Amino acid sequence: MTEAPSHRSPAGPRRLWRFRTLPLRSRLAILTAAAVAVAVGAVAVSAWFITRSALTDRLDSSLKASYHQAEAFAVRRGGCVPGAQPKGDQGQQLYLGSTAQVVAPDGTSCQLWGYLVKTQPVDRAVASGRRPNAFHDSTDSNGTRVRVYTEFDPKFTTNESQGLTISVAQPLNQVTDPLDELALILSIVAGIGVLGAATAGLVIARAGLRPVDRLTDAVEHIAKTEDLAIRIPVEGEDEIARLSASFNSMTARLAASRDRQQQLIADAGHELRTPLTSLRTNIELLARSEETGRPLPPEDRRALLASVKAQMSELALLIGDLQELSRPDAAPGSGPLQEVAVHEVAEHAVQRARLRGPDLRINAELSPWYLQAEPASMERALVNLLDNAVKFSPAGGQIDVRLARGEFSVRDHGPGIPPEDLPHVFDRFWRSPSARSLPGSGLGLSIVARTIQQAGGAVSLHAAHGGGTVAVVRLPGTPEPRELA
Numbered sequence: 001m002t003e004a005p006s007h008r009s010p011a012g013p014r015r016l017w018r019f020r021t022l023p024l025r026s027r028l029a030i031l032t033a034a035a036v037a038v039a040v041g042a043v044a045v046s047a048w049f050i051t052r053s054a055l056t057d058r059l060d061s062s063l064k065a066s067y068h069q070a071e072a073f074a075v076r077r078g079g080c081v082p083g084a085q086p087k088g089d090q091g092q093q094l095y096l097g098s099t100a101q102v103v104a105p106d107g108t109s110c111q112l113w114g115y116l117v118k119t120q121p122v123d124r125a126v127a128s129g130r131r132p133n134a135f136h137d138s139t140d141s142n143g144t145r146v147r148v149y150t151e152f153d154p155k156f157t158t159n160e161s162q163g164l165t166i167s168v169a170q171p172l173n174q175v176t177d178p179l180d181e182l183a184l185i186l187s188i189v190a191g192i193g194v195l196g197a198a199t200a201g202l203v204i205a206r207a208g209l210r211p212v213d214r215l216t217d218a219v220e221h222i223a224k225t226e227d228l229a230i231r232i233p234v235e236g237e238d239e240i241a242r243l244s245a246s247f248n249s250m251t252a253r254l255a256a257s258r259d260r261q262q263q264l265i266a267d268a269g270h271e272l273r274t275p276l277t278s279l280r281t282n283i284e285l286l287a288r289s290e291e292t293g294r295p296l297p298p299e300d301r302r303a304l305l306a307s308v309k310a311q312m313s314e315l316a317l318l319i320g321d322l323q324e325l326s327r328p329d330a331a332p333g334s335g336p337l338q339e340v341a342v343h344e345v346a347e348h349a350v351q352r353a354r355l356r357g358p359d360l361r362i363n364a365e366l367s368p369w370y371l372q373a374e375p376a377s378m379e380r381a382l383v384n385l386l387d388n389a390v391k392f393s394p395a396g397g398q399i400d401v402r403l404a405r406g407e408f409s410v411r412d413h414g415p416g417i418p419p420e421d422l423p424h425v426f427d428r429f430w431r432s433p434s435a436r437s438l439p440g441s442g443l444g445l446s447i448v449a450r451t452i453q454q455a456g457g458a459v460s461l462h463a464a465h466g467g468g469t470v471a472v473v474r475l476p477g478t479p480e481p482r483e484l485a
């Protein structure tokens with residue numbers, strides 16, 4: 001029976017996944033140890049190869065000196081004398097661990113001193129004149145690994161041959177033994193270095209990640225308790241300090257946003273309570289008259305229905321303003337912007353104001369001005385400013401509207417705003433004591449300020465000379481239209 005092949009996940013991705021699941025400090029320690037291991041390994045290998053090259057060069061230089069001694073010895077002997085050995089001090093000097101032999105073109109050799117060394121093709125190439133000299137490794141008759149130098153001397157002539165090829169050799173342990181000791185020392189040093197690097201990496205990771213641990217604890221505390229008042233100490237100016245400062249700024253903004261949301265809900269509930277109470281009272285009166293079979297006088301019934309209609313209109317206006325304010329406070333330029341002709345929008349707002357205040361005289365001087373904004377929001381803001389002017393203007397009064405070089409101003413001749421109330425005019429649901437009897441939600445100027453700020457402009461209110469109030473809106477833009485970038 002043939003078994004179905006098993007599907008196993010590759011070992012590499014599995015090890016990578018396990019590595020990623022380790023704590024950050026463990027990963028940093030492992031990466032530090034790995035980096036040190038690679039660096040130490042590279043240095044150790046480089047040192048080993050450099051030392052081997054230096055020892056090999058020194059051995060080769062020694063072989064060249066031995067070659068000249070062997071050549072002089074062969075010349076005095078008249079060539080190769082089998083079994084001949086150097087005697088006395090000269091013999092001790094020449095034979096100290098070295099080997100010398102004469103090599104024939106056919107590969108046969110004649111010993112000068114020491115052990116015979118197995119000839120290689122490169123030796124025969126030198127002996128036949130195809131190469132002047134050569135270094136190589138071989139084995140002598142005693143089984144010892146040796147370093148060999150072979151050179152052909154064409155000046156030496158015997159009756160049997162023209163020229164002489166001499167091969168000298170010395171044991172390779174002059175190179176291998178120091179290299180083995182060096183490799184052992186480097187391995188020990190590298191192991192100690194890697195272990196020390198891993199330990200140091202773990203200690204450094206713990207110290208370096210301590211601010212991150214505090215940040216993690218703070219985030220977990222906020223996730224559990226929703227306490228946005230917590231702050232992280234900021235120490236220094238490094239990346240961790242910047243992260244801590246950014247986190248503190250984020251929690252502060254979130255806390256402020258939550259406070260504004262709660263305040264908006266509380267203010268909206270307070271503002272909704274009055275029209276709802278009035279509506280409930282009026283509707284209960286109408287329902288009771290129907291249930292008891294005692295109809296209200298026609299004048300009272302008309303007054304109640306008019307009050308209900310007015311309260312419904314006020315509720316609709318308040319809900320519309322709340323919907324406008326509930327939109328996200330987007331950064332300038334992040335919404336769907338269009339080229340807005342401010343003078344045309346202002347002209348529409350003036351026409352609407354004339355319909356709402358037919359007994360008022362509204363003078364308008366509007367010069368062309370264009371900017372990138374949301375047309376509906378911009379028109380609503382300008383309409384709100386003119387509505388305020390109409391609301392507070394006396395019967396038969398005058399309103400001056402002007403747009404010149406990006407500055408839109410609305411000046412009325414009403415009672416004006418007390419100086420102590422001016423800082424609060426753009427607050428949500430704020431209404432001056434003199435205006436609380438008039439219709440409105442207290443959100444109009446808040447919407448104006450929000451819209452103008454999103455368009456990159458500024459709005460302000462101040463007392464006008466001779467009475468009344470002046471609302472000034474400064475808008476960026478140009479007197480000529482331009483394409484949206």
